[in-house]
Amino acid sequence: MPISHHDQVNLLKDILSNQHTDCCGSVAEYQQLERLIKSLMVNTNVDGNIKTILQDVYQYSQNGVNASDLEQHIETNRNQLSQWVDDIGQFS
Numbered sequence: 156m157p158i159s160h161h162d163q164v165n166l167l168k169d170i171l172s173n174q175h176t177d178c179c180g181s182v183a184e185y186q187q188l189e190r191l192i193k194s195l196m197v198n199t200n201v202d203g204n205i206k207t208i209l210q211d212v213y214q215y216s217q218n219g220v221n222a223s224d225l226e227q228h229i230e231t232n233r234n235q236l237s238q239w240v241d242d243i244g245q246f247s
Contacts, residue, residue: 175236185219
């Protein structure tokens, strides 16, 4: 059973929040972010403002998959992680 786009957005925010708070993540999390974002990008029920943010998060996740030091990648983007969660929360 597929999850609703609201649940997908909440999952996306949870992953980003956890990475921000814990300053750690895994390649599997970045891959999950990519799958979530791809699904949300094609969903016509998703606010267009979120789609702009999703493009940035997708790039972040792609860079994370290829990062040699995941903690450094998260630390470098820590402020952005918090901003994305806040911005997504405003539109969801």
